[in-house]
Amino acid sequence: MKKKKLKMNPILKKELVVSSRSIKMSMALMCVCGMLTLIVIAVLFSSGSFRYSYDYSSLIMLFPVLGIAECALISFMVPIITASSISGERERQTLDILLTTPISTFSIAMGKLNSAMAVVLMYVVTSIPFISIAFVLGGMKWTSLFGLILMYIYIGFYVGSVGVFCSSIVKKSIAATILTVVIGCSIIAGSFILYGISLSVDYHAQAEALLAAGKEASGISATGIPAILMFNPYAPVFDFFLRSLSSYSVYELVDRACNGKMNGFWEFIYKAWIPLSVLINVAISLLFVKCAALKISVTRNKKKRKVKG
Amino acid sequence: MLEIQNLTKRYGKFLAVNELNLHVGKGEIFGFVGPNGAGKTTTMRVVCGLLKATSGDVFVDGISAIKSPSSIKRKVGYVPDFFGVYDNLKVTEYMEFYGSLYGIEGSDMETITDGLLELVNLTDKKDFYVDTLSRGMKQRLCVARALIHDPELLVLDEPNSGLDPRARFEMKEVLKNLGSMGKTIIISSHILPELAEMCSSIGIMEKGRLIASGKVEEIMEKSFGSRPIHIKTFNDSQASEEEAHDNLNRLLMEQPNVKRVSFTEDEAVVTFTGSEEESAKLLKCLVSSGMLISDFYREKEDLESLFLEITGGDGNEEKEA
Ligand SMILES: Nc1ncnc2c1ncn2[C@@H]1O[C@H](COP(=O)(O)OP(=O)(O)O)[C@@H](O)[C@H]1O
Numbered sequence: 169m170k171k172k173k174l175k176m177n178p179i180l181k182k183e184l185v186v187s188s189r190s191i192k193m194s195m196a197l198m199c200v201c202g203m204l205t206l207i208v209i210a211v212l213f214s215s216g217s218f219r220y221s222y223d224y225s226s227l228i229m230l231f232p233v234l235g236i237a238e239c240a241l242i243s244f245m246v247p248i249i250t251a252s253s254i255s256g257e258r259e260r261q262t263l264d265i266l267l268t269t270p271i272s273t274f275s276i277a278m279g280k281l282n283s284a285m286a287v288v289l290m291y292v293v294t295s296i297p298f299i300s301i302a303f304v305l306g307g308m309k310w311t312s313l314f315g316l317i318l319m320y321i322y323i324g325f326y327v328g329s330v331g332v333f334c335s336s337i338v339k340k341s342i343a344a345t346i347l348t349v350v351i352g353c354s355i356i357a358g359s360f361i362l363y364g365i366s367l368s369v370d371y372h373a374q375a376e377a378l379l380a381a382g383k384e385a386s387g388i389s390a391t392g393i394p395a396i397l398m399f400n401p402y403a404p405v406f407d408f409f410l411r412s413l414s415s416y417s418v419y420e421l422v423d424r425a426c427n428g429k430m431n432g433f434w435e436f437i438y439k440a441w442i443p444l445s446v447l448i449n450v451a452i453s454l455l456f457v458k459c460a461a462l463k464i465s466v467t468r469n470k471k472k473r474k475v476k477g
Numbered sequence: 478m479l480e481i482q483n484l485t486k487r488y489g490k491f492l493a494v495n496e497l498n499l500h501v502g503k504g505e506i507f508g509f510v511g512p513n514g515a516g517k518t519t520t521m522r523v524v525c526g527l528l529k530a531t532s533g534d535v536f537v538d539g540i541s542a543i544k545s546p547s548s549i550k551r552k553v554g555y556v557p558d559f560f561g562v563y564d565n566l567k568v569t570e571y572m573e574f575y576g577s578l579y580g581i582e583g584s585d586m587e588t589i590t591d592g593l594l595e596l597v598n599l600t601d602k603k604d605f606y607v608d609t610l611s612r613g614m615k616q617r618l619c620v621a622r623a624l625i626h627d628p629e630l631l632v633l634d635e636p637n638s639g640l641d642p643r644a645r646f647e648m649k650e651v652l653k654n655l656g657s658m659g660k661t662i663i664i665s666s667h668i669l670p671e672l673a674e675m676c677s678s679i680g681i682m683e684k685g686r687l688i689a690s691g692k693v694e695e696i697m698e699k700s701f702g703s704r705p706i707h708i709k710t711f712n713d714s715q716a717s718e719e720e721a722h723d724n725l726n727r728l729l730m731e732q733p734n735v736k737r738v739s740f741t742e743d744e745a746v747v748t749f750t751g752s753e754e755e756s757a758k759l760l761k762c763l764v765s766s767g768m769l770i771s772d773f774y775r776e777k778e779d780l781e782s783l784f785l786e787i788t789g790g791d792g793n794e795e796k797e798a
């Protein structure tokens with residue numbers, strides 16, 4: 169049997185060295201910490217923690233506020249980093265050299281994505297002390313903290329893969345960044361639009377049937393419709409915050425909307441909302457990475473070179 | 478070692494490389510010469526597996542670069558014409574990074590890096606950041622990088638472009654060393670004399686076709702035969718200037734390869750068709766006849782005039798509609 173050593177992706181390794189040396193990185197880290205501090209102070213003030221009577225439990229608000237702020241931060245930062253990853257190699261003209269080495273294009277794309285993830289993890293680690301206030305003083309469950317970190321990683325992976333994909337199809341880094349935001353927003357908007365259309369179709373279909381029977385339409389009849397929202401990358405994040413902050417989950421919301429007419433299959437689906445939607449969206453991200461890999465590989469390499477002379 | 482068969486590459490309708498056939502033997506240093514847009518880079522990129530050929534095939538050590546581009550990656554080292562380096566990376570880390578892409582790690586890597594940096598004369602820059610190196614140093618570092626996996630074929634695209642004379646000289650030394658190590662090397666350039674010094678054979682490319690190829694001496698002789706020789710003599714004042722000129726003229730016209738002699742203010746310009754060796758013999762003859770030669774040089778010819786000669790006048794039309 170061959171010995172297989174667990175090797176770090178060389179690109180990831182190099183990017184870590186490089187980014188740890190850049191001043192931009194530490195500056196950005198400082199900005200993030202500053203921003204988080206401001207949020208914490210704002211929440212402390214608004215919950216009245218600086219007055220005579222403390223309501224520690226209101227500090228639990230720090231959890232969703234900081235959590236959502238950081239999700240937003242990751243959603244903007246990771247695409248900015250990854251969108252310039254491959255186009256940056258092109259602009260710097262180092263991609264050709266990479267392509268003459270045995271590393272696969274998929275590894276290149278993955279290496280780029282993972283190095284952006286590593287940066288995200290650093291921000292996350294920095295922010296743990298802030299979030300911890302919600303746990304120590306606000307009485308939040310510690311498992312939620314663990315879950316939150318997983319959510320960060322998941323969302324970073326998703327938006328990062330879109331960034332890498334855009335970076336591989338557009339030559340200029342700036343254009344790639346814009347395209348990433350456009351594609352990301354259209355996926356989110358798309359899932360809602362599709363959901364809305366399906367709902368109204370369902371409603372009209374019901375209305376006609378029920379009108380004939382002399383009754384009024386109530387709730388969703390096709391219980392599969394909310395599952396469309398699973399294709400929204402933020403679906404698991406939504407359910408996660410919902411579960412952490414209330415006794416509700418997506419399952420209960422859908423159950424109500426359907427007036428309890430849910431069958432066993434859909435019940436399973438909605439109860440496993442988080443893992444299922446994470447799975448679906450991770451599969452989509454891998455598809456994005458795969459497309460990026462195909463795009464940079466030689467067979468598809470149709471890029472125009474500058475005409476010299 | 479390298480066998481190019483009927484290689485054709487089209488960019489849309491534009492024919493960049495047209496039915497190119499080429500054979501480069503093991504240990505040879507082959508020079509690709511041609512004006513900008515001749516298709517040198519295109520050919521080299523196909524050889525390195527960076528570009529799909531429209532038709533034809535390329536074999537490196539018997540393996541097709543078209544059918545199995547991944548297996549030739551370990552056999553070929555490529556130095557592109559334009560390349561950048563990463564910021565915030567030291568020279569050794571730069572080498573380590575590319576080494577790790579080939580699966581070279583640890584102490585092996587250190588030994589290889591040291592050896593290669595020594596070879597390209599960058600040992601003292603080991604701990605410098607790559608982006609702070611001069612253009613010539615970057616170029617040499619890129620050569621070291623291309624050698625990291627000990628490839629059998631080294632492909633260098635215009636390694637001398639944009640370098641000052643000193644950096645050119647250093648690059649030339651590196652390449653000569655490589656040649657003596659027995660590596661097969663392909664170099665491209667649009668300056669023929671530069672290549673002629675270090676290559677064992679050259680091919681002249683124009684508009685995607687190889688219009689001449691062979692041993693350097695043969696091509697040089699064929700194409701540089703008529704370079705004039707400039708001779709300056711020192712007149713030791715016993716004879717008048719007229720007499721001295723006559724004397725020189727007579728002596729020169731007796732020589733086998735001299736076609737014509739003309740005099741400018743202070744030198745004689747000799748139309749000469751002989752080889753390098755024959756011009757040396759001419760000098761020897763002049764000296765042994767008691768002539769005081771203060772300057773003797775043969776004109777270097779640029780590629781443009783060479784092309785005019787070889788292609789019969791239309792060699793320099795590089796801009797395509
Ligand atoms: N990606 C491309 N798309 C269209 N034309 C190209 C492309 N790359 C090169 N060319 C054209 O092919 C010709 C050969 O280019 P190249 O191989 O770079 O020449 P050289 O290296 O000899 O200067 C040029 O006329 C150039 O304009």
Ligand SMILES: [Mg+2]
Nearest residue numbers: 517518558634
């Ligand atoms: Mg070129």
